Amino acid sequence: MKTIETELVVVGAGPGGHAAALAAARRGVETMLVDCGARLGGVCLNRGCIPSKAFLHATALIEEAKQSGGRGISFDAPRINLDRLREWKESVVDALADGARKVAGQQGVTVMRGRGYFESSERLRIETGEGQRYLAFEKAIIAVGSEALVPKAFDLGNPRVMTSREALHLGEVPERLLVIGGGYIGMELGTVYARLGSEVVVAEALESILTGADADLVRPVRKAAEAAFREIRTGAEVVRMATSGKQIEVTIKPKEGEQSTGKYDRVLVAAGRRPHTDHLGLENTKVRTDEKGFIEVDEQQRSADPAICAIGDVVGEPMLAHKATREGLIAVETVAGERLLPNGALLVPAVVYTDPELAWVGLTEEQAKEEGREVRIAKTPWSASGRAHTLDRTDGLTKFVVDPETERLMGVGIVGHNAGDLISEGVLAIEMGATAYDIAASIHPHPTLSETLMETAGKV
Numbered sequence: 001m002k003t004i005e006t007e008l009v010v011v012g013a014g015p016g017g018h019a020a021a022l023a024a025a026r027r028g029v030e031t032m033l034v035d036c037g038a039r040l041g042g043v044c045l046n047r048g049c050i051p052s053k054a055f056l057h058a059t060a061l062i063e064e065a066k067q068s069g070g071r072g073i074s075f076d077a078p079r080i081n082l083d084r085l086r087e088w089k090e091s092v093v094d095a096l097a098d099g100a101r102k103v104a105g106q107q108g109v110t111v112m113r114g115r116g117y118f119e120s121s122e123r124l125r126i127e128t129g130e131g132q133r134y135l136a137f138e139k140a141i142i143a144v145g146s147e148a149l150v151p152k153a154f155d156l157g158n159p160r161v162m163t164s165r166e167a168l169h170l171g172e173v174p175e176r177l178l179v180i181g182g183g184y185i186g187m188e189l190g191t192v193y194a195r196l197g198s199e200v201v202v203a204e205a206l207e208s209i210l211t212g213a214d215a216d217l218v219r220p221v222r223k224a225a226e227a228a229f230r231e232i233r234t235g236a237e238v239v240r241m242a243t244s245g246k247q248i249e250v251t252i253k254p255k256e257g258e259q260s261t262g263k264y265d266r267v268l269v270a271a272g273r274r275p276h277t278d279h280l281g282l283e284n285t286k287v288r289t290d291e292k293g294f295i296e297v298d299e300q301q302r303s304a305d306p307a308i309c310a311i312g313d314v315v316g317e318p319m320l321a322h323k324a325t326r327e328g329l330i331a332v333e334t335v336a337g338e339r340l341l342p343n344g345a346l347l348v349p350a351v352v353y354t355d356p357e358l359a360w361v362g363l364t365e366e367q368a369k370e371e372g373r374e375v376r377i378a379k380t381p382w383s384a385s386g387r388a389h390t391l392d393r394t395d396g397l398t399k400f401v402v403d404p405e406t407e408r409l410m411g412v413g414i415v416g417h418n419a420g421d422l423i424s425e426g427v428l429a430i431e432m433g434a435t436a437y438d439i440a441a442s443i444h445p446h447p448t449l450s451e452t453l454m455e456t457a458g459k460v
Contacts, residue, residue, distance in 0.1 A: 002134075003123075003134040003135065003136050004032070004133065004134065004135045004136070005135075005136045005137075006030050006031065006032040006110070006135060006136075006137050006138075007029050007030040007031070007137070007138050007139065008024050008029050008030065008031045008032070008137065008138065008139045008140070008141070008335060009031075009032045009033075009034060009116075009124055009135055009137040009139075009140045009141075010024070010031065010032070010033045010034070010140075010141045010143060011034050011035075011116040011124070011140065011141070011142050011143060011144055011280075012034075012035060012042060012142065012143035012144040012145055012276075012312070013033050013034075013035035013037065013040040013041065013042055013100075013111070013143075014041065014042020014043060014044055014045070014143060014145050014312060014321070014324060015041075015042065015044050015045075015312075015321040015322070015324050015325045015328075016143045016311045016312035016321075016324030016325050016327055016328040017033065017035070017042065017141065017143030017144075017311070017312070017324075017328065018033070018040060018041070018042075018100055018104070018328075019324075019325045019328040019329060020141050020143060020311065020328030020329065020331055020332050021033040021104065021107075021109045022103065022104065022107050022109065023328065023329050023332040024332045024335065024336070025107040025108045025109045026107060027332070027336050029332075029335070029336065031108070031109050031110070032109070032110045032111075032112060032135065032137075033104060033109050033110065033111045033112070034111075034112050034114060034116045034124070034126055034135075035111070035112075035113065035114075036113070036114060036115040036116075036127075037113075038113075039093070039094075039097035039100075039101075040097055040100040040101050040104065040111070041093070041096065041097050041100055042143075042145050043145050043146070043147075044321040045093060045096055045097060045100070046093055046097070047164070047165045047168060048164065048168075048321075049321055050092060050093055050096060051089050051092070051093060051168045052164070052168060052185075052188055052189065052192070052353070053353055054088070054089045054092050054093075055085075055089060055168070055170070055192045056188060056191065056192055056353050056355075058085060058088070058089075059191075059192050059195035059196060060195070060355065061078075062078050062195050062196075063195055063355065065078065067392065070392070071392070080173075080196060080197075082170055082171075082172070082173070085170065086169070086170055089168075089170075112126060112128065112133065112135075113128060113129065114126040114127050114128035114129070114133065115127045116144075116280070117279070117280065117281040118140075118280060118281035118282060118284050118285050119134075119281060119284055120284055120285065121284075121285045121286060121305050121306075121307045121308065122136060122137060122138075122307065123135070123136055123137075124137060124140070125281075137307075138307070139307055139308070139309070139335045140307060140308045140309070141301075141308075141309045141310070141311060141328070141331045141332070141335070142280070142287075142295065142303075142308060142309070142310040142311070142314055143310070143311050143312050143314070143324065143328065144275075144276040144277070144280065144314055145275075145276050145312060145313045145314065145324075146273040146274060146275050146276055146313035146314065146319055147273060147274060147276055148163035148164055148165065148269065148270075148272075148273055149271060149272040149273055149274045150163060150269050150271075151269075151271065153240075153241065154180070154238070154241055154267075154269050154271075156241065156242070156243055156248070158243050158248065160243075160246075160247070160248050160265065160266050160267065161241070161248060161266075161267045161269060162266060162267065162268050162269065163268070163269055163270075164185050164189060164268070164270060167189050167193075167268050168189075172266075173193065173196045173197050173198055174193070174198050174264070174265035174266035175198065175199060175265050176198070176199045176201070176230075176247075176263070176264045176265050176266075177190070177193050177198040177199065177200050177201070177264060177265065177266050177267070177268060178201050178202075178203060178248070178250055178262075178264040178266075178267045178268070179200060179201070179202045179203070179267075179268045179270060180203050180238050180267065180268065180269050180270060180271055181202075181203075181204060181269070181270035181271040181272070182202050182203075182204030182206070182208075182209030182210065182211075182232065182234065183209075183210065183211070183270060183272075184210065184350075184352040184353075184354075185270040186202060186204075186268065186270035187202070187209060187210065187221070187225065187352060187354050188352065188353050188354060189268060189270065190202055190225070190229060190268075191225070191228065191354055191355060194228045194229055195228070199229075199230040200228075200229040200230055201229065201230050201231045201232075201233065201262075201264070202225070202229060202231070202232045202233065203233050203236045203237075203238055203250075203252050204232070204233065204234045204235075204236065205235070205236065205237045205238075206234065206235070207234055207235050208234055209221070209222055209225075209232060209234060210352060210358065212350075212364075213350070213352070213358055213360060213364070213413075214360060214364045214365055214366065214399065214413045215365075215366065216365070216379070216397060216399055216413070216415075217358050217360065217397060217399065217413045217414070217415040218358065218415075220356055220395045220396065220397065220415050220416075221352070221354050221356060221358050221415060223395075224354070224355060224356060224395065225354065228355075233252065233254065235254055235255040235256070236252050236253070236254050236255075237252065237253050237254075237255075238250060238251070238252055239251050239252070239253045239259065240261075241267065244263055246265070247263040247264060247265055248263065248264050248265075248266070248267045249261060249262070249263050250262055250263075250264060250267065273313065273319055274292065274293060275289075275292070275293045275294050275295070275313055275314040275316075276313075276314060277289055277293045277294070277295060277314055278293065282295075285305045285307075285308060286303075286304050286305035286306075286308075287303045287304055287305045287308055287310070288303065288304040290316075294314060294315055294316040295310040295314050295315050296315075297309065297310050297311075297315050299345075300330060300331075300333075300334040301315070301327050301330050301331040301334055302334055309331040309334055309335065310331075311324055311327035311328050311330075311331050312324030312327060312328070315327070318348055318350060320348060320350065322348070322349070323346060323348045326346055326348075327346070347361060347362060347427060347430060347431055348361070349361035349423050349424070349426070349427050351419070351420035351423065353420060356393070356395055356396055356415050356416045356417060356419065357415070357416065357417065357418060357419035357420050358414075358415045358419060359413070359414050359415075359419040359420050359422065359423035360411065360412065360413040360414070360423065361411065361412055361413075361423055361426050361427050361430060362401065362409070362410055362411035362412060362426070362430045363375070363401050363410040363411035364401065364411055364413065365377055365399075365401055365411075367411075368401060368410075368411075374404055375401050375402060375403065375404065375410060376401075376402045376403075376404045376407075376460060377399065377400070377401060377402075378399070378400045378402065378436070378456045378457070378459040378460045379397060379398065379399045379400075379456065379459075380397070380398045380399075380452045380455045380456040380459065381394075381396070381397055382394050382395065382396030382397060382398070382416050382449070382452060384452075384455070385447070385449060385451065385452050385455075386446070386447040387446075387447035387448050387449050387451070388416070388417070388449060388452075390447065391417055393416060393417040395415075395416065396414070396415055396416020396417060396419070396449070396452070397413075397414070397415050397416065398412075398413075398414050398416075398422075398452040398453055398455075398456045399412070399413040399414070399456065400412055400436065400456050400457065400460060401413075402436050402460050406435065407435040407436045407437060407460055408433055408434070408435050408436075409426070409429050409430050409434055409435070409436065409439070410430065411430070412425075412426025412427075412429065412430065412453075414426070414452075414453075416449065417449065418449060422449060422450060422452075422453070425439075425450065425453055426453070436457040436458075436460035437457070437460075438457075439453055439454060439456075439457035440454055440457035440458040440460075442454065
């Protein structure tokens, strides 16, 4: 069979791979995008970020309707049509995927549907629905993403044990749902199901939910979740899981005290993700992976193989779509021999779309203590915000971590309504080397939640 030739092949069409392919094509590089999905967009668009945020928005309306009674506006109990809700979610995904496909075509990117396998550092075999195709390339960017990690003890072969993929299908609303893992996936999907009427129990083996986030910011999230969920159990390890009729029997052992056993209608395993580097043929290249299967790369996204770069989830934490997108642009510059983007560690914001939302970027207070760095902390509770009061959302907090000598911002954390949209000002400030004075001197409109950044800066 004739071998197709291209300058660059991008394997994986998620946020990072799609962005990389477009950036390369705009530079005049002959580019082929290979992906095994029915739609472009990868996990983020099809089974992750977009559908989960769609459900979070839709179900937030239920909660808002409940709370509006205190403002003198009452609604009847909501009637939930799961089929229609799923159809709406799919319409959102379809529209975005169709847009991604059209843009790729307009930019001159050739898309091939199929699973890629590296036969060498210059040749890719693609398993398509019409048979095998072979592709010779000069450079490659690997952007195949990750998948949910399901420990063998939890893999019962029972559809009542779900990963985020099945949970986002929203086949039913279980009466009792156990979420294993108190990270962002577990907390977000737990929020969706709790709003739909499930009794949600979260079991997290570590001592806190949302590990890695600032403790001051996690506190309001946990308080709200404890009110919405049946229970949040931290320092609690799931030691046994078994099918029991139409339920799943689960034994949980706390670090202190006696273990307990309960039955759940569904179990969501949200205990981490692993890279999609198996069965990729990397052993036929010079690419090196670590003990967990992540591809080792340098600051320019180059692997140990001179012909191959890697980006996104396959190169490790943080596994975030916007981080993959930026790495895709860096990889394209590497392939093209350019250096336009800044070198060094990426400044990657993180957002958890719970209620309230939690967002942070840069150094946290805990990290500063661990590193022995002297910092100055400034905080503004949203009880001081006029806009927060008009929204009935005074449960927020804005926090700065500042260098005491230069007053340059080193970290910004926000918990509260729309924190994910507010954090970008913090990203820009740190990226540009802004001082607290710069933020305080920048007039923010009133009344807005963004004023809390100005007020916090004024306290440094």
